[in-house]
Amino acid sequence: MLRSELIDRLAERHPHLARKDAEQSVEVILDAIMQAVAEGKRVEIRNFGAFSASERRARMVRNPRSGETFMAPAMRSPRFRAGKPLQALDPMQAGQAIALASIDSLPQQ
Known part of the structure; x- marks a missing residue:
């Protein structure tokens, strides 16, 4: 599954969430994971x-x-x-x- 597919699935499951907001949510989560592991x-x-x-x-x-x-x-x-x-x-x-x-x-x- 690609990042874009994950964003699409999140937006589909939560119709009140705009695709741009879903994309931002995925980015924040992945950035937090990467930063923590880097530390x-x-x-x-x-x-x-x-x-x-x-x-x-x-x-x-x-x-x-x-x-x-x-x-x-x-x-x-x-x-x-x-x-x-x-x-x-x-x-x-x-x-x-x-x-x-x-x-x-x-x-x-």
Whole structure:
């Protein structure tokens, strides 16, 4: 789902909310999550998941093209851990519907 699709869905579910207001709401929420993670804080959204920052230590890496090795600096990288309800979703449900639709559209022999 794209950001624009998320905004559209929010505007559809809340008809009193103008699309521009829905867009601004999504931007504020995402900016707050990004800023908190950048500051090293953990953002937990119950029944969805948690965003956090993970420290990666400095390490030796190799450039595959030149073969040169060098020290990659320590850095902080964002992480997302899905909550139990999100983990419990069956990823095949959507795939099965697509597969059945494509089987139905096959030419009969």
